[in-house]
Amino acid sequence: MSLVDEESADVDMTDAGSDINFGDITGTILTKFVDLLQAAVILAIAYLAIKWISRYFKKIETTHEQQRTALNLVEKIVNGFVAVIGVTLALKVIGLDISLLVSVGVLGLSYGLKDIIKNYIAGILIFFKGPFKIGDIVKIKKYTGKIDRMDFQSTGIKTFDNRNITIYNSDIMTESIENYSRYPVRRMEISVKLGYGTNVQKAAKIFEHILATDPDVQKTPKYSVIFSEFETNCFVLKLKFWVKAPSNMLAMRSRIGLKIQQAINEESIFGPYQKTFELNQDMTLTPDRKKWSQAMDVAEPEQPIVEPVATQQVALEFSDADEPEA
Template sequence: MMQDLHRVLSTYWQQFLYVLPKLLIAIVLLVVAVFIANRASALLGGRLRRRSHDPLLPDFLARLSKWAMVLLGLMVALNVLGFSGIVGSLVGAAGVSAFIVGFAFKDIAENFLAGVILAFNRPFHINDTVEIKGLIGHVEALNLRTTLMRTFDGKHIFLPNSLVLKEPLINYTRDGNLRQEFTVTVDLGPDATPDQAINIILNYLRTIPDIQQTPRAPYINLEKAGNTTADLRVYFWADSDDYRRGVLQLKSRVMQEVKQELVGAGLGVPALGQ
């Protein structure tokens, strides 16, 4: 038995010595491929960023090229080791499909393909404010598998690219303009009319630099009129590049100051609403 064990170990050792040069060459090739992939992706990303106003697509293409070159280096290393059959199966479409399904990478492949579509379709840019499935925040990055979004309270949310592609996506900042509205209930008293309250509000809105005047001028609709009260719907357009400051905070300030203007003119404001 000891002679058989010695013969088996000796055979394995001889096989290892035979494979060792190929193994060393394969490791060197893989290390070189990773080094070239990092340098080439950085160079490609830098050139694309200089030609693009939005870093989303350049960053995605740089990552994609990096992993493509690493995969190519891995295939060359496998070929040096004599695993040409594995390389051929990976290159073939059937082999790739079997590889993905066999190792339960279906979701990863789906998210990767969705990321490619999002990178070229570009429903959003970096720092755009978007809403997906009730989640609102700034887009910070598009990775090979996930889309990174940061909410206004500082939370980082990693959304699968397939989810972002399939679900309805609301982009609040794509066009740079967004209409805001709110309702104000005015107590007119015995003498005032709804038109007087409307003119007071419009005159105030025309003095705010952050509210667009042309071609989208603010306007007001009379939604309900009682004996002494009127419900007015106020509409105005704002710059949405900075959604939180240019839209949400502006709307809050306008609502407060509209109330002050009406009270200062002798009119009551029993209610303000969305």
């Protein structure tokens, strides 16, 4: 090789080396390193935020025992939200922008799972508001029974005819809830229909005596026997009294109702649909029926053909007949 050729090769190598800019390479490496450091700092901040959120929720759980399940779910949701934001920002810093992908994914999931999300949000609100708890006797929509299951999607009610009812939480949020277990006492009502001609004062005293002597009827608040309304064949007295809750409401109604019926038969209180006259042993009208007969311009028969009435048919009406047997 000649001297001229060697000099030409040296010049070519020098030109090739001058094309590599080590300053740019170094700057790029430093920039990427700084980006990685920033991404690591973002992830560290997200991690510390998650730790702080977890400690905060554990602290407030000690003072909100009934909302512990709801607080656990909220904690997981918030921590997941912080984690997604932290990872998205960290990837964006190093040049991978997935914010649009995350937004589209969240929007798609929200639309596809809107009913489930709605039920879960309603479940969280129910847990925080606490309108009932497991074991309470409630009436939701047309169902009355005992709460035997609660989760974030639905609530289970076991009715007193042994049916298991599942009601979605979003439906519960739009319905009125009657909680029979919320207060220590409850008021019960029994309506008694009496025939015209009945001694009202006498009947009211008899009913008051029944309430006063029943061991389950509370003295405070005090019971009462009041006139309710007139009907075509009768008038109505209403017995209002308070009992402890929870208690066996059905058995209590039955017992007091039977006492009322027994007193009606023993005291000859007239029923609303009685068509005949009650007679003395000498076949004359009893004083009450005689007075009623005269008021109605009905002549007293000299030799009545009707037979004495053995029993009186008095209509008893129980309000809220579907109340639970607690």
